[in-house]
Each structure stands twice: as C-alpha cells, then as structure tokens.
Amino acid sequence: MDISPVTLLGSRVRLEPLTLQHVPALARAGLHPELWRLQPRPIDTEADMRAYVRAALDDQARAASLPFAVVDLASGTVIGSTRFMDIAPAHRRVEIGATWYTPSFQRSGANVESKLLLLTHAFETLAVQKVVFKTEAHNAQSRKAILALGALEEGTLRRHLIADNGRPRDMVYFSILDDEWPNAKARLRERLARYPSPTRRSREGGNPC
Template sequence: MVDWKTMLQQPTLTGNTVALIPMSLEHGPQLLQAAADGELWNMTVTVVPGPGTMDRYIATALEGRRTGTVMPFVIVQLATGAIVGSTRFWKIDRANRKMEIGHTWLSASVQRSSVNTEAKLLLLTYAFEVMDAVRVQFTTDELNQKSRAAILRLGAVQEGIVRHERIMPDGRKRNSVRFSMIDTEWEAVKAGLELRLGP
C-alpha cells in the first residue's frame, strides 16, 4: 500500500494486451481517431468526446487530476500501439478510501473483446491492492443495457437507480444505475476476471 499523496502521481498500468497510460494533452488527436471508430460521439446513452469537444474533455480530466479527484487514462492496445479508448478513476475520496471507475469508452472495433475486461482488472487491482480502496463504484445510464450487463459481468453488485442523476447533451434527464464492489468481495471478483481472461 502506498500513501495517497504518492498514489496521486498517476502510474501506467500494464497488462498482457493493454496498457493504461496517464492522459495528456498530446493524446487529443489519437483519442479523436479512436472515437471516430464507430463515431461514438453520436451515442445517446453515454457522452464520448468528438471533434468539437475533445479539447475540453481532456482539459477537464487534467484539471481533475490536478485537484486530486480524477486519474484519467488512455487505453493503448499493446499489439498495435494504438489508443483505443479512455477510462478513469474519478470522485476519488481519500478520506473514505472510495472512488468511481467511469468515463470509459472503446473504439467500435475493440468492443466485445478482452480490452474492457483487462482494463477493468488493471484498474480494480490498483484500486483495491495499491490505493487500499474499501469501495469502487460504477454508474451508467438506465437505458444503456449493454453497459449494465458488462458491469454485472465484472462482478459488481447493482445498488439502485439514481433518478435524474444528470442532464445529457440532448437535454434528457438521465436516470442512472449505480453498482459497486467492496473490499471483501475483491478476491472473488479478481479470480473471476482472471478466469475470463485466461492464461
């Protein structure tokens, strides 16, 4: 376990097929290319940055890192070296040793692959085994059935629905579904994720 001040010096997390690299301003063009794979910015059940919003997206993430509440990553596919998406820790609460994993999106060509599973395993391992988290939560749109199913497959527990939790870019008042994992569940969750990824 490391001190939280040291922890906020964001690491690179490396697995067998992906690496999570600290986000920087220089990643903008590659992130835009990744989002263009499927034109993800047109999705209505999540917010993915596009040509007009990428700079602000990165700036907001980096400001969160500066204040110690966000740890943003780009997801790099090791076989190609290409950035294929983004994810982050956010709502980092040092006093209560909890955080949320979110703002996760993947290029259409790597969806339904092992990329998301391995990225989540890297994040969760760091959260529970390095940051000594007692709780990690996930939130997704009530209408996003694919995301809800994916979070459950990770081993998270659905806690409930938060009504009108945020307003989407099109003005829709979004109900969000909240999931969590806690420290006493981590050993079993980790075993399940490692089994899914294979040797």
C-alpha cells in the same frame, strides 16, 4: 491514498496517464456517434475531444480524477480511455468510469483487462474499501458488462444527472467492496483467459471477439 499518475501494464493493454498529446489518437479512435449516444455530451470533432481531455485533466488537477489513455500493446494504437473519478480519500472510495473503446476493440478482452488493472490498483495499491460504477438506466449493454465484473447493483437514482441537451438521466449504481475483491479478481482472470491471445488476435486481423 496516493492518487498519482501511474502506468498500468497488462498483456493486452497499457493504461498510461492521459495527456493532451493523446488527443489526435483519441479522435481517430473515438469519433463514432454510437459511443456518445447515452453520454452527457457528444464528441463529434477533434476540438470536442481536446475539450474532453482538458476537462479530465482539470479534474485531475483538483485530485478528483485520474484519467488514462488505453493503448493496445500489439499495435501500439490508442483504442480508448478510462479513469478513476469521484475520488474520496477520506472514505477510501473511488469510481471507475468515463470508459469507452473504439468499436473494433469492443468485446476484444481490452475492457476486461483494463478493469482488472484498475481494480487491482484500487484495492491492492490504493487500499480502497469500495469501487463504484454507474451507468445510465437505458444502457443495457453497460449494465450487463458491469455485472459481469462481479459488481453488485445498489439501485437507481432517478433523474440524478442532466445531459448537456437537457435530457434527464436515471443512473444505476454498482459497487465492489474490498472483501468481495478476491472473488471478483478470480472471475475477471477466468474471463480474460477465454479471449484469444493478443498475438493470435493480431494474426487474425484484429477482429473483435
């Protein structure tokens, strides 16, 4: 399984390999407290964002992660980040996570297309047998979004992780298997088609759907 930096291009977004050069744009997009409320640590400053990106790149250097900056094609603006993580080549398994989008691009179709690009790469290029998602049990919005991808809930691991402030985190695990991917792919394409075209969205002022 060749986990090398790659650019994934859709009709709305481009996922490009994350670098330190993305830090200022990520800070402009991501310094919103609501994005980090249920995350291991808050990102309050550009320095925090730089440390966040450095940690992602350190994981990439260990072949444990492959992080991306998410760019809106219509505006050329960085709108968030996502990554492959907990990569297990021997078991043909990856996790998709550490995903966030600036609030104005939530419910815009950007996440749906990003997931379609990542899952297509995982199953059809990397030939994984399983893609994992996890989220905190309290994060009802994230749990709903993962189920909408066509993933199946596997269960809750209680007090599985600890946030930097000492808060225990119950984590809910989901997955899509390779033989489930064709149906999930069709479902994602149908969902993406329901959003206004990127050209129309830009003309209407970029309001999230």
